[in-house]
Amino acid sequence: MKYFYVSKVHGLELNRTLNKGIQVVDNLRLSTSRKRIEEKADDFFIELVGMLEYDSLLYGPYLYAEGEYNLDGEKNREDRLELLNYFMRLSQTLPNALWTIKDNSVKTELGFLYIYDKDKDLHLEQASVSSNTRASYFLNSHGENVDTNFTFDEVSECLKRYTLIFDQNTAELEDMETAGIVTTKANRIERFMYFLQSARTQSFLPNRISSYCTALETLFSTDNQEISHKMSERIARIIGKDFPSREKIFKFMKTAYSVRSSNVHGDKLHKKYRSVEKQSQISSELDEYVRQLYNFVTSDDEIGPIYLRDNQDELIQYFNKLTLA
Template sequence: MDYITCCLRNLNCSEYKEPILLKSKDEAVFYLVYQEKIVLDVIQSYNFMEDFGRDSARKLAHNFFCYYQTEFSTTNLHHRKVIVNNQYMSAQKLSNALWFIKDNSVTPNFATISSDSQLEPQLIRRSVYYTDAGGGYNLADFNMKELHQAMKWYNLIDEISPKIEVEKVDLANSLVNMSNYLRFDIPSFQRAYYFLDLARKTEFLPGKITSYISILESLFAVKGENTHKVAERTANFIEEDESDRYTTFKAIVNIYKVRSDFIHGSEIKHSTQQSLPQTSKELDSIVRRVLTKMYSKHPELNYKNKKDKKNTDTKNFEEVNDWFNQLAFSKK
């Protein structure tokens, strides 16, 4: 039997009573587990303590972790490494799916595969932390309803993520790196997701704000006059009331000034620096509203720079640009 785990930092569920089964497309992904007897099976599995030590065992015992087990153990070393790699990446997708519910800094700490047979355990650990919108590492509490709601977004993230066959996974760097998939013509929804992941992985607020803005620029098909276009299209897309549109428009314009100072290496004023946490939180909320509406209600706006000739329902950059131009006139 194989035990596959991924320890999670900064996650809590005050309603927790027993392992929580999380499903994607009606199929089990893993259980969320906290201080259950199964943790003893994991840390007592073959060479777990010898290879990973008491600290890893303690973290599994005192944090929520993702868990599933297989009836039989795979003996193929490459497959074992791919399994633990995929468990880690599934936990990353879970954290980003939870972000669609609310701001959080839930972070995969390490992932392992171990066995009740004499098979060497494998571990993946990354020195990367997700941070909340203010750049903090704070415990986030999700109730049962929110955890299950997050799987809707997990499904969507999974759909837009690149797929690769097990035999072709390159584990030279232990993990499949998102940079491997940044090609010239990847769809806009996928680019926006990469920028979201990047934004959540930095505590440096000017950098976080910059990545948030890149999400909006990717989704709204802007080229030239970026500040005005992004501000106008964001406001028109998520706000119905005229006064709310103006408030959001002004907020984006002001946030662009912070981004510009950072990108161009300019001095950031003390007053601006003091307001960075609130600015980042405000933009985080705006971006969440945009992504939620775009992903769930307007999948037709997931464009490529060049139209997919095999799929007549897809749009290219210019068609999405025209779509938002027409939206602007409809709001007049």
């Protein structure tokens, strides 16, 4: 028996056609080839998937994986759903990696797993099509769904960088198991990504801004004293190039923390920040700073290894040198 996993990618425009496609992680690939879908889809697959979903798969980018399915090793039909869920969790690698390049609302929603006979001589008691959805419904920094264009080189480069620190083993875990690891074993970068994903699902912008701040604290907070001041200072020092730019960033982070404080404590926002337009501007600018900071800590030769070791003392020493030197 063989398996074929496929999931439509929403919100992504590519500047070229991908046939075999770009490898994402494991044997999961990104493609735009209509022919590949048509080759795999027979009447059995189309009937169970439905014509509307099938037609959607034929146009635009999608993620797919294929390989041998060990029918003899199958304990029960739940094994097929576990395999489907594994690939759906791997599929989240793509929107996470694309975010490191620029703001977007790329996402996968519905995934299908087709188990079929190698020669398409279908035995209906063995063949099956399973489907499931993912809860992570990403929006852009304005809380909107938009199509975003990426070049082939942008997609290739961000996947190459992102998968260097991606722990594929977590894709084998159920959601509750992953949540437990976040609060017990995950390093700062892994915890950051968990909170970032939460932020990117928020359409209510004060919540989104609050979640961005929480994500940043997993990277730059080392105690619970004067958090907003220390965060603003450290972030300004890292990404500001000179005093004027650092002062601008410092003041902006104070603004973001003001919104967060009112939001999480159930207070009314200051009248300066009550308009959707102002919240959208803060969210968009904060999203860009978060991206710059993530790319910095995952590429800098000095601080990057400290995060991977998750060494608190080393991190404190680094920030002391950064702000006092």
